[in-house]
Amino acid sequence: MQEAHATIEGIEAPPPSEIVVALRDVHKRFGEREVLRGVSLDVEEGTSAVVMGGSGTGKSVLLKHIVRLLVPDRGAVWVFGQRVDQLEGETLDRLRLSIGYLFQSGALFDSMTVYENLDFLLERHTRLSKSERRDRILETLDWVGLRHTATQYPAELSGGQRKRIALARAIILQPKLLLYDEPTTGLDPVSVRTVSELIVRLRDERGITSIAITHDLLCAEIIADRAHFLHEGRILMSGTLDELRRSDHPVLRNFFGT
Numbered sequence: 001m002q003e004a005h006a007t008i009e010g011i012e013a014p015p016p017s018e019i020v021v022a023l024r025d026v027h028k029r030f031g032e033r034e035v036l037r038g039v040s041l042d043v044e045e046g047t048s049a050v051v052m053g054g055s056g057t058g059k060s061v062l063l064k065h066i067v068r069l070l071v072p073d074r075g076a077v078w079v080f081g082q083r084v085d086q087l088e089g090e091t092l093d094r095l096r097l098s099i100g101y102l103f104q105s106g107a108l109f110d111s112m113t114v115y116e117n118l119d120f121l122l123e124r125h126t127r128l129s130k131s132e133r134r135d136r137i138l139e140t141l142d143w144v145g146l147r148h149t150a151t152q153y154p155a156e157l158s159g160g161q162r163k164r165i166a167l168a169r170a171i172i173l174q175p176k177l178l179l180y181d182e183p184t185t186g187l188d189p190v191s192v193r194t195v196s197e198l199i200v201r202l203r204d205e206r207g208i209t210s211i212a213i214t215h216d217l218l219c220a221e222i223i224a225d226r227a228h229f230l231h232e233g234r235i236l237m238s239g240t241l242d243e244l245r246r247s248d249h250p251v252l253r254n255f256f257g258t
């Protein structure tokens, strides 16, 4: 358990190599609203981190800094030993390709079949031949248990299936790091479990590091090696999910209903 507040002096020093993602004193303001007010967070290679917190506290904003969809006003964002907040051009493109991002919306093209959605990415970002792409797509669909949906359109799938296809989309380029924004929102408990267990298998079988934003306690219970609670622009507490749940802090007690 730790109170995470980085010192300004610590920002410039690269994190140890086993730390895949490190945010150091990250500040982000939109107009008058200071959303992040010194967020510091470490995620170790091969582990699954969960970021929790009340609605509108800046969890998505935090995640977007890791792929440089947002740039901090102050502070540093380290990913695989590189300062993402300072990267540009090809180096940034390369880094982004090693990160899978599962958006809340799933980001599937409605006008394309499941197969075409996946092939679109492979065609664009790899030099695989058509038959190699086909093998990769079918293998990935098998992995999420949905090979039979290859010729279907996203609108024909259930919510849980759409999430699993979105997961297939996020892993098809074989990323080393996966970011999930609410991977189980709107799913029934059985689908929550299925998607969460796939996330665990990605860690256990492929050594993928992940960071997930979730409100869903069942999902957090299944996937979290470590949980971080965002409150008033900072990480209020980091620890195991149980440590957070057992905390006496009124904000955490209120959140967990304990």
Ligand SMILES: Nc1ncnc2c1ncn2[C@@H]1O[C@H](COP(=O)(O)OP(=O)(O)OP(=O)(O)O)[C@@H](O)[C@H]1O
Pocket (backbone or CB within 6 Å): 030, 033, 035, 053, 054, 055, 056, 057, 058, 059, 060, 061, 062
């Ligand atoms: N690009 C942006 N421009 C202006 N304000 C933004 C931008 N992105 C986020 N915000 C604001 O930052 C705050 C935090 O948003 P964010 O989406 O990160 O919250 P969240 O913790 O993920 O919430 P939820 O759990 O409800 O999804 C909100 O007040 C939001 O309006």
